Amino acid sequence: MHRSGYRMMLTRRILQIVVICCFALVCVPRAVFAHGLIAGGAQVIEVDAGRYPLRIEVQVPTGAPTTLTARVWPVQHFEGAASVSLKATHVNSQVFDEQLVFVPEGQHTIAVFDVAITSVGTWDLLFVVRDSRDQEGIVVVPVTVPETSAPPLTIPLFVAFGLLAITLTASIVWPTPAPWLKGLYAHGFTASLVSALVLGGVYVWPSVVVEWRTPTNQSRPYATAVMAVDTRALMIELYDGATGLPADDLVPHHQALMHMVMIEKTSQTFLHAHPARIATGVYSYDLTNIPNGTYDVALELERIGSGSQILRGTIEWVGSDLPARAPATRRSPVPAEYTQNDLTFAITTSNVPRVGMPTTINVAVIRDGNPVPALEYWLGMRGHMIVRDVQGSLFGHVHAAGAMNDDFQPVAQAGHTVQFVYAFPRAQEYQLWVQVQVNGQILTVPAVLSVQE
Template identity: 30%
Template sequence: MFIRLVLGVSVVLIVMAVPASAHVVSADADLRVAQTISGTELTVVIRRTPEVPGPLYVNLVAYQPVGDLTIDLAVGESAGTVRLWRSGTHPVVLHVQDTGPHELRLKTSADYSVLPFEVRVPRPATWEMVVYGGFGVTGVMFAAALGMSRWRPAALGLGGVGVVAAIIAATVAVLSPQLGADTRDPGRPNAQGFLLVTPAQPRAGEEVTLRFDLVDGSTGLPVRDLAVHHDALAHLVITSQDGEFFRHVHPLRTPEGRLETRLVPDRPGRYLAYLEVERVDAGGQRVSGSFEITGPPRASPLRVASWTFPAGRPVTIEIDTGTTGVQSWLGMAGHMITRDATGDFLGHVHESSMVSTSDGTVAEHGPKLCFSTSFPRPGRYFAWVQYVKEFQIVTVPHVIEVVR
């Protein structure tokens, strides 16, 4: 009975001690990172890697619209090229020589991005070998003792060795969480973000580059520990003050601590940019900024509210997509981004079914999508519901009136 109990405890501890990481590619884990590169929305999927040296399978999942775009990919000295000419999955095979940290570099004629990741091939830790070995010795010794039961002194000796081995294995199993624990300080100061817009006086209808430089709140050094969250290193929402312009993109990581994207604003006025990031071993946070676009004035159409909700109370919003062919995007069946008229509040919620198990290429959701949220104060809100159908990102705008 004692041996069974010790074995059960050790197995549970072994299973629970597996570490997690924000950028890991291993024998049983893929890594997905969304990227908006040269005007095309991609999900970069680095497939699970069972051994090194060995192949590294990378899929680029492209969403409409897709132009004729060539992307060069490289990891270390291994390189490959993918030509995007349609939506869907585009595979490429690279190679990795060893475990540990790597960088996947993507380059087009106009943009480049650097995605950090770590390759892990599971190897048993020393304490695991002690536990397994100890219980193995225990079994052998007990079996031998039973076989020599006629020679009582020898049987007792073998049984004693088995008991000692079992005690050692059980002790190591009990202490294993402490032996493998991460002793790093999990706390992280907030990242400070600085927004730079190029050109300095952008005009409507012309291309603009937005750059966020992220620095550590305690050291002032570039942030080097961005974590992948919701299948992206960062989510950037850009809206015009009047709510008529909206973009949800995934900026490119260029140097450490720098995130960039390009877009063409279609109307003059004030624009608001909200960047959502997460640091390793820390929670999510948002940095924001604003910029002005010049040009001839454009009237904003009068939009009627789609819904009316009370302030400060949870509400559920149901969207009928009209199809069961909704694919996962960023690990979710759908996204809803809300913003108040002033721009002081931004909400980002996911469809109630939350995380999907598919790779985003299978239609498995719909036709109804449900979102649970609340609105902090009365006033007019803009809402944008997003989902993917046939590799096209569908964005449906709404206006919401929030009352007391």
């Protein structure tokens, strides 16, 4: 009797452990090794390859062998006829496939590629743009092609149903078992039935699981950036802040692997660009058409499983034929109207800007006295605003309030105003740069805002 009681207790414990293991399998997030573009729908990134800003859309497949489709949009016309090539190389085996597309002169052709993916794993997509003057722009986009896998709950669900089937069969084969086996029937049956019901329910409504399984590996620390200017480009090397090893685990955020804002200290020449990844942890941005000067550089990036971060530095650029620009003329603080070509930007605030209080900044875009039909989505938002204090110590990147849309194609929806909300930390003047897109053109409007105590 004593012995059978012990057996029952042991059986109960084993069953409890089995059930706990089932749930652990479900709940524990899988390790994430992927980086770059990851499977799941079409992904769009903006990148400056040499002198050419490109929009690259990649449809990352699941499983192999298969085909990967990529489309390349030139954001500005190529000089003369051009060619765009794609070479997809499997990082481990060096197996590759390549294609070349010619873009006739003066045409805004989208280059479409279908390359063979022979095995799962990380692939480097090397895009090369070459124009009629033999100027070249390159970018290497990493993509991770995962194994085709069953939905995440398949195995635990099968285990639960298996246990249920075993206990049911056993109770039919041995209807009058020994006392210790009775306990096994009862507990085994209850445990496997409950597991099967819970797992089955979550299997049918997978959104519950997606919530649990969101990869949140906050252990990845900050990256550091080493910036150097060579004869014609800014070279950026990223390193892991904790180990000093190259950091090459960026994922796209706001439709780019890296956003870069450059502001010249005297002329306040402003630039928002997307350096191209050209090698492991190395990014490059062509400076040929950038006026000489001393630039504050802010890099916004996101490492996988980690939040976004801003890395800052200063570079001296003297290699351009374009001389340094004259010091910026002083602008009158908001509320103000600024004109650029045929567009007028009316910038106002909804409340008096005060320290620590959220200030709403409204930007209305008007052409010939009429509101423009629509401000388009750019990098997933209707508008971006960069905030800086005059000393350059504060750097903020504010997105337009309201709905976000990550669709590649701008949504032609009425709306000629954008609003930004920001709480300024000190009573002083701040420099603002508002960026919106109208008719496919990105416009940058500088402004000054005075904040009171």
